[in-house]
Amino acid sequence: MKDTAKHQGLRNQLVKQLEDKGIKDINVLNAIKKIPRHLFLNSSFEDFAYQDKAFPIGAGQTISQPYTVAFQSELLQVEKDHKILEIGTGSGYQTAVLVTLGAKVYSIERQNELFKTTKLLLPKLGIRPSHLTFGDGYKGLPQFAPFDSIIVTAGAPIIPQALLSQLKIGGRLVIPLGDDVQVMTLLVRKNETQFEKTEFGDFRFVPLLENKN
Numbered sequence: 001m002k003d004t005a006k007h008q009g010l011r012n013q014l015v016k017q018l019e020d021k022g023i024k025d026i027n028v029l030n031a032i033k034k035i036p037r038h039l040f041l042n043s044s045f046e047d048f049a050y051q052d053k054a055f056p057i058g059a060g061q062t063i064s065q066p067y068t069v070a071f072q073s074e075l076l077q078v079e080k081d082h083k084i085l086e087i088g089t090g091s092g093y094q095t096a097v098l099v100t101l102g103a104k105v106y107s108i109e110r111q112n113e114l115f116k117t118t119k120l121l122l123p124k125l126g127i128r129p130s131h132l133t134f135g136d137g138y139k140g141l142p143q144f145a146p147f148d149s150i151i152v153t154a155g156a157p158i159i160p161q162a163l164l165s166q167l168k169i170g171g172r173l174v175i176p177l178g179d180d181v182q183v184m185t186l187l188v189r190k191n192e193t194q195f196e197k198t199e200f201g202d203f204r205f206v207p208l209l210e211n212k213n
Contacts, residue, residue: 001124003036010050011037017052018070025074031100032070037063039125040091059111061206063091064153068203070097075174075186075200076149078103083130085144085166087137088153088208092118096127098151105129106144108137110209137208140166147171154208155182164195176205 015033023029038049040063045055054062064072072094076084080102089095089109095118098105107129109115115134122129131144137152138160145166152163152175159175167173167189176182184200 001039003039007036007038007050011035014050014052014066018067021052021067023067023070023074025070027078027101028070028073028097031073031097032066034100035093035096036125037066037093040093040096040121057091057114058117059113061090061111061114063093064205068205069094071184071200071203072151072153072174073097073101075184076151076172078149082148083144083146085141085147085150085163086153087140087150087163089118089132090114090153092122092127094151094153095122095129095132096125099127099129106131106133106141106147108133108135108141110135110137138162142166149173150175152176152208153205155179155205156208159185159187164189176203179207 011033015029038046041049052065052067054065057063078101082103084098084103084105086107089107095105095107112134119132140162146168147166149172150163155176169189171189173187175185177185181202182205184203186198187195189195
């Protein structure tokens with residue numbers, strides 16, 4: 001599991017691309033600069049790891065393109081020790097970005113094969129989320145709620161009510177909404193019953209699946 005000067009150079013180039021595409025949060029950019037994305041991919045993709053593209057990671061899932069990871073992370077406005085619920089651990093790359101930003105990350109993965117692989121990988125890279133679990137992301141993790149923010153890393157046809165209820169007042173939910181193409185959506189909880197909604201354009205994600213357990 002090597003991370004070489006060449007890899008670092010490619011990450012620097014990737015960060016420059018993300019800046020050119022409009023990512024401004026210096027902490028997010030620095031996290032992406034630090035994290036060896038090639039180690040989250042099958043070795044056959046290693047030469048392409050620092051392109052701004054999504055790649056398959058098994059079980060019909062993908063690692064999101066770095067721009068999407070950066071965009072969602074920026075919308076979360078992560079602060080140190082924020083408690084973040086991540087729906088869709090996947091390869092663990094987004095998890096690693098959030099942990100590197102100083103968040104306490106609670107993450108759910110619905111594909112058992114991916115869950116097992118990622119649970120072993122993250123500690124090897126020095127990435128220690130607060131809690132990883134195999135389960136249904138639509139239900140969230142009520143036992144650990146409320147959360148400062150929630151990030152959904154798969155396309156959801158609807159906003160799961162369970163997730164809204166697990167958000168702190170003032171908390172932020174970032175979720176791609178839609179079927180074939182998703183609209184990146186931010187909901188900020190104003191009080192017990194009201195949420196402020198902002199939309200940020202089209203993205204493409206694999207679908208958010210439920211009821212596997």
